[in-house]
Amino acid sequence: MALPRFAVELTAPDIAPWLAGNTGLRGFTTRDSGKPGPHAVLVALVHGNEIAGAIALDTLLARGLTPSRGRLTFGFANIAAFARFDPTDPIASRYIDEDLNRVWDVDVLDGTRHSTELDRAREIRPMIETADVLFDLHSMLWPSDPLILCGATERGRALGQSIGVPDCVIADPGHSNGRRLIDYHRFADDGRSPVANLVEAGQHWLQDTAETMLAAVAGLLRSLDMASGADALLPMAPAPRRPLYAEVTSVVTARTAGFTFMQPYRGGQVIRHRNTLLAIDGPTDIRTPYDNCLLVMPSLRPSRGHTAVRLARMD
Structure with a gap:
C-alpha cells in the first residue's frame, strides 16, 4: 500500500x-x-x-x-x-x-x-x-x-x-x-x-x-x-512536571504483508479497554492485553518482519 x-x-x-x-x-x-x-x-x-x-x-x-x-x-x-x-x-x-x-x-x-x-x-x-x-x-x-x-x-x-x-x-x-x-x-x-x-x-x-x-x-x-x-x-526550561512512565509489555511485529490497523491510531493514544481489536495480521487478531493500554509509535503501514506497534502498561 x-x-x-x-x-x-x-x-x-x-x-x-x-x-x-x-x-x-x-x-x-x-x-x-x-x-x-x-x-x-x-x-x-x-x-x-x-x-x-x-x-x-x-x-x-x-x-x-x-x-x-x-x-x-x-x-x-x-x-x-x-x-x-x-x-x-x-x-x-x-x-x-x-x-x-x-x-x-x-x-x-x-x-x-x-x-x-x-x-x-x-x-x-x-x-x-x-x-x-x-x-x-x-x-x-x-x-x-x-x-x-x-x-x-x-x-x-x-x-x-x-x-x-x-x-x-x-x-x-x-x-x-x-x-x-x-x-x-x-x-x-x-x-x-x-x-x-x-x-x-x-x-x-x-x-x-x-x-x-x-x-x-x-x-x-x-x-x-x-x-x-x-x-x-538553550531553550528556556519548562515548568517541572512528573513524567509519564510506561513499560512496553509486548512488541507487535507484522508477520504478513496484509497487516492492517482497525483505525489510524496515533502514538501516545490510550486504549481504555482490554481485548480491544487493534489490528488484523493475516489470520491473527491483535488485541489490547489490558485496560489503559498505551500505543507506542504505531507504524500504520508496517512491512512484514518490522515492528507495527508496541503496547505499554502505564505506571
Missing part, C-alpha cells in the same frame, strides 16, 4: 562546516570544558532523513555551546544517507543499505559482513565506547506524541525521567530484527554505569519537532549539570 505524502516544513541544515570535526572521526566534534565531568555524546542522523536532530546539533555548534563541565560530543552518524535527502521524496534517504539502528550487536559488529551502515557503525564504535551518557536523536514517520525511550535498565529510566522534555518515558526491549544504538551492550548490560536514551521528538519534518528536539537536548544537559551559564544558548 502506498504511503501518503508528508508535509516537509523543515530545511535540511548545511552540516559541511562540521564534517571534518576535531576527533579524527568524520562528522564528530568534541568540546571540552577542561573540568571534571561526564562525556555526553549527542548523535543525530542515525537515520539520514531524520533532520530535526541535525538541526539541533547544527544550531548548538553554531552558537558555540561548550559544556560547563566534562566533555560534549556532537555526532552526525549516517552522513551518506543524509547527503541524499530530498524534500520531494523525504522517506527515501533513511539509509543506504540497511538500518544503522539495527546493527549494534557485538557479534554483528565483529563479523565479516559489510554494508554502508555497518561499516559506519564500526567507525563510530570507538567513540561510543567512550560515552558516559549517550543521547540518540530521532523523529517519527507517523503522528505521535514525543517520547523518550529509555531501554530496559533502571539507570536508563532515571536518566529519561530527569530530562523533562518530552515528559513521556517508555521502557522497552528494542526490536526483534536488530539492536539499536541504545541497546549496545555498554548501555544495556547490568553492572555497567554508562547510560543511553533515545528521544523521538515528534513527526519527521515538522517545525514543532525541531523545537522539541532542541528542548530535549537542553533538558539532558541541564540534568547532567553541564549547561551552567549557557541559558542564552
Whole structure:
C-alpha cells in the first residue's frame, strides 16, 4: 500500500562546516570544558532523513555551546544517507543499505559482513565506547506524541525521567530484527554505569519537532549539570512536571504483508479497554492485553518482519 505524502516544513541544515570535526572521526566534534565531568555524546542522523536532530546539533555548534563541565560530543552518524535527502521524496534517504539502528550487536559488529551502515557503525564504535551518557536523536514517520525511550535498565529510566522534555518515558526491549544504538551492550548490560536514551521528538519534518528536539537536548544537559551559564544558548526550561512512565509489555511485529490497523491510531493514544481489536495480521487478531493500554509509535503501514506497534502498561 502506498504511503501518503508528508508535509516537509523543515530545511535540511548545511552540516559541511562540521564534517571534518576535531576527533579524527568524520562528522564528530568534541568540546571540552577542561573540568571534571561526564562525556555526553549527542548523535543525530542515525537515520539520514531524520533532520530535526541535525538541526539541533547544527544550531548548538553554531552558537558555540561548550559544556560547563566534562566533555560534549556532537555526532552526525549516517552522513551518506543524509547527503541524499530530498524534500520531494523525504522517506527515501533513511539509509543506504540497511538500518544503522539495527546493527549494534557485538557479534554483528565483529563479523565479516559489510554494508554502508555497518561499516559506519564500526567507525563510530570507538567513540561510543567512550560515552558516559549517550543521547540518540530521532523523529517519527507517523503522528505521535514525543517520547523518550529509555531501554530496559533502571539507570536508563532515571536518566529519561530527569530530562523533562518530552515528559513521556517508555521502557522497552528494542526490536526483534536488530539492536539499536541504545541497546549496545555498554548501555544495556547490568553492572555497567554508562547510560543511553533515545528521544523521538515528534513527526519527521515538522517545525514543532525541531523545537522539541532542541528542548530535549537542553533538558539532558541541564540534568547532567553541564549547561551552567549557557541559558542564552538553550531553550528556556519548562515548568517541572512528573513524567509519564510506561513499560512496553509486548512488541507487535507484522508477520504478513496484509497487516492492517482497525483505525489510524496515533502514538501516545490510550486504549481504555482490554481485548480491544487493534489490528488484523493475516489470520491473527491483535488485541489490547489490558485496560489503559498505551500505543507506542504505531507504524500504520508496517512491512512484514518490522515492528507495527508496541503496547505499554502505564505506571
